[in-house]
Amino acid sequence: MLALKSTENMTGVLISGDFWDLDELCSAIHHLTGKEDRYMDWQGARMRLLGVTSEIRYAYQGNRNIDFVANGLHKEMMKSHDFIAPENNIYYSTEILWPELVFSFIALNDFIQLYKKYEFANDFDLHIVNVRKFQALISEAWKDILTNEEYAVILSAVYSPETTVEEYAIQYIDMLNLSYIEMTKEQRTKSFSSIVQNIVMENGEYEAIKKKVIAEASKTKSAIHDLRFNVNYPEQIEW
Template sequence: MFSIKTTKNNLGITITGDYRDLNELHTGLSNLVGYEEEIEGYEDISLRILGICYDLRHAYMGDREIELVHNGINDEIKKWHGKLYPDYNVYYSVNILWIEAIFSALVLEDIINIRWDKRLSKKYIVETEDFWIPDDMDREEIEKKVKIEKEIRLPYDIAIVRLYQASIWKALNDVVGINRYRRLRNLVLQDDYYGSLKYHGFFTQYLDILNMEYIYGKPEKRNTLLAALIRKLIKLDKEYYDIEEDIREFAKENDIDYRDVQLTNVNYPEELEW
């Protein structure tokens, strides 16, 4: 089972697990999100979560951090079974910025609602030819098979993603403390009702603004700052809607899609002190 904890400097979370743990989490997240254009109104949001999937995949392929963890095997166990076993298991890990992590936990509520509710699925999920099939194979038959497999896996994928969400919230308590944690959870629950879609059409440029504020904020004040920024994500306020309007106007004036608007004051450091 994968685990999630805050990083040393509370800049983000560390997701840790063995090959199978991270592979299963990657599969669960990517199955729910689908491809970039698969859920109407969640295109940019899907890209952010697929970015996490990208890091997860590189982690369990060995391109991120690796550690050896003692697995409890001792000489008595080896003697009893008459076999040689390794004393350590290989665990892989990857870091994700706190704002990105908590936003994924929040918005996955919307996506789970869409996947689980057939009425919402019919309204928001766009059928796309999202994978390559050789010309000599029956596309219709393969797509039907894939669709059935995803349907069967859906409860399992949701369970994995629920653990991911719960693990993020649990790690958050270690940063902000129990009182702030309770207030934030209560804010989430106030708007939590069946079939609610809070982040439909959300402008993800806002995440970059919050990331900048958190990354360049004073490390010793991250517990209070993180709670304040998460509150802004839970209760979208005038600041968000003003930014959204500015982006819309800029996109219209320059005849471009609002998704292509890049903010000039966003500058991620080359190296992050996690």
């Protein structure tokens, strides 16, 4: 079963599941985001989402965390059915930074709408259902961090028709990720709502970053999602 919970220090989220849970999620996101250059104005968002799926894929290939989870089998059951099998299943997991996952949540809303529009899909499409389940798990994790009032405001904002990641300056997410890593657990708890709102609702800080990105990209006539700032993530993160 796919599961998601905030890490001990609230640095990010632990995403876990068995091989098929995680593979199903990655497959769903890949189907929704489409082929490269399919949605040009969402290329930056697509790149960030594929970065998340790559991390999840590393996990279920055995390159991140591995746990053993009881599957409900016991000796009496095996004896009754005359077979021997493991009493634990292997679960794989990996951590994703909170700002990254908040952005992913919003980006998935856009790609669901694009997928429905151009692939003539509906809400019962299996890939959409799997992604909505992932979003539901993220939303449930927010409840443990936010007040009821904050949760209601943010949920309304993320599903607003005006909220979009079209032509988003994804460099801003790197900036939020790095500043979030440097915070203490208490600071993360206090600022979580404002960080989510900064991603959902474009503010002056974001506009300044985007203006800088556009100016730099115009020098080489590059797309804004192709511009790379010198960003160095720490090798070790206290999750």
